Amino acid sequence: xxxxxxxxxxxxxxxxxxxxxxxxxxxxxxxxxxxxxxxxxxxxxxxxxxxxxxxxxxxxxxxxxxxxxxxxxxxxxxxxxxxxxxxxxxxxxxxxxxxxxxxxxxxxxxxxxxxxxxxxxxxxxxxxxxxxxxxxxxxxxxxxxxxxxxxxxxxxxxxxxxxxxxxxxxxxxxxxxxxxxxxxxxxxxxxxxxxxxxxxxxxxxxxxxxxxxxxxxxxxxxxxxxxxxxxxxxxxxxxxxxxxxxxxxxxxxxxxxxxxxxxxxxxxxxxxxxxxxxxxxxxxxxxxxxxxxxxxxxxxxxxxxxxxxxxxxxxx
Numbered sequence: 001x002x003x004x005x006x007x008x009x010x011x012x013x014x015x016x017x018x019x020x021x022x023x024x025x026x027x028x029x030x031x032x033x034x035x036x037x038x039x040x041x042x043x044x045x046x047x048x049x050x051x052x053x054x055x056x057x058x059x060x061x062x063x064x065x066x067x068x069x070x071x072x073x074x075x076x077x078x079x080x081x082x083x084x085x086x087x088x089x090x091x092x093x094x095x096x097x098x099x100x101x102x103x104x105x106x107x108x109x110x111x112x113x114x115x116x117x118x119x120x121x122x123x124x125x126x127x128x129x130x131x132x133x134x135x136x137x138x139x140x141x142x143x144x145x146x147x148x149x150x151x152x153x154x155x156x157x158x159x160x161x162x163x164x165x166x167x168x169x170x171x172x173x174x175x176x177x178x179x180x181x182x183x184x185x186x187x188x189x190x191x192x193x194x195x196x197x198x199x200x201x202x203x204x205x206x207x208x209x210x211x212x213x214x215x216x217x218x219x220x221x222x223x224x225x226x227x228x229x230x231x232x233x234x235x236x237x238x239x240x241x242x243x244x245x246x247x248x249x250x251x252x253x254x255x256x257x258x259x260x261x262x263x264x265x266x267x268x269x270x271x272x273x274x275x276x277x278x279x280x281x282x283x284x285x286x287x288x289x290x291x292x293x294x295x296x297x298x299x300x301x302x303x304x305x306x307x308x309x310x311x312x313x314x315x316x
Contacts (some may be wrong), residue, residue: 011272014199016167016206017239018224019129019253024137024158025220027126027212028053037214039157039275041132044306048131051159053212054123058165061211062202063098072201075099091115093177094188097198100175106183115183121202122168128161129245135159139217162245162275163252167206167225168237174198196315203309225302226255226278229309230271237265238274252284261292271296277305 017255040052065074075089075096091114093100103119134157141152175190175198183190209223228239242255242263264274275295280286293299300308308314 011171011231013171013235014169015168015230015232015237015239016169016203016227017172017243018165018206018227019162019201019243019245020126020165020209020222020225021162021253022220022222023160024135024218025160025222026156026158026214026218027051027163027211027220027222028057029214033231035154036136037154039132039159042127044297049089050130051128051132051161051163053126053163053165055123057212058123058125058209059102061209062205063102064095064211065205065208066201067104069161070201070204072097075261089182093117093175093181094190097201100190100198101169101202115181117177117181120170120173122170124166126163126165128159128163130161132157132159132161137218156214156218163222164241164243165209166237166240167202168197168235169199169202170235199315200310200312207306207309225282226253227276227302227305228260229275229277229305230272231273233272234270238270239263249284252282253287254284257285257288257292260289264292264297274298275300275305275308277302 026037026039028040030038032038040054041049042052043049063074067074073096073097073168075092077087079085079087088106089099089104090096091099091104091106093104099117101119101121103117105116108112109181136155137158138155139153141154175195177188179185179187207223212220212222225245226245228243230238232238239260240263242256242259244259245253246256247254264271276284276289276292276297276299278289279302283289290299
């Protein structure tokens with residue numbers, strides 16, 4: 001697949017939108033109501049409830065992947081002062097990938113703003129494509145020392161659904177810092193190789209995403225099964241909520257090709273390169289999706305897409 005030159009210099013943004021199926025999962029709890037651990041949800045204009053995973057939760061899981069699996073140092077979080085309950089990161093985007101990509105706001109104990117960086121990477125977390133049906137798992141925590149006694153009875157809301165996640169990366173701000181972000185007399189910038197490595201680390205975490213709440217009892221995979229990656233000339237999301245599964249047939253997902261096609265063609269002039277990847281055995285109308293390919297659009301198996309983006313010179 002041909003790649004354009006100097007993507008990090010000439011392009012303004014990268015938009016990532018993906019779908020993943022989850023089974024009997026509770027990826028992000030909203031707390032407890034009585035003895036029920038409830039899912040985080042949102043309500044649309046029709047009154048239907050849809051399951052959410054917050055952007056904060058997704059970013060936390062990505063930080064853990066960087067730290068525990070990729071062994072990339074992340075910004076230490078500590079209390080602002082000995083008597084303070086407020087916790088803050090170090091706020092060093094030159095040194096730490098998460099301070100660069102996810103941003104921070106650090107104020108003194110008196111409330112005076114010391115330094116602030118708006119995140120280069122934006123996300124709305126994940127949202128289900130199909131409404132929540134009220135599924136609950138009834139559970140009991142037994143006391144082995146008192147079999148005939150009282151036991152802890154509780155319930156957990158779970159969902160089997162298709163979740164859509166998204167990320168939007170401002171490439172021209174990646175690794176570039178204003179003086180107000182560093183709390184110094186001048187700004188700064190990391191080397192191009194560091195910028196490329198940080199983008200690759202983000203994609204590595206997205207492609208291998210896992211984690212969530214209640215994993216000991218409700219473990220599920222959460223990595224992308226269908227994904228679009230748009231390298232953009234303007235900071236304008238193109239795909240957004242147009243990547244949709246409408247139904248299942250023969251145990252496979254049916255992607256709304258027309259909705260995706262309309263979004264792509266409407267903002268064609270804004271797209272430098274578009275990649276669409278997926279598990280071919282998971283998508284019923286994969287041959288229809290292949291019809292979207294042209295000189296700047298590439299439809300690949302998920303395996304080939306992962307290999308392509310992981311190449312050291314992909315963003316060079």
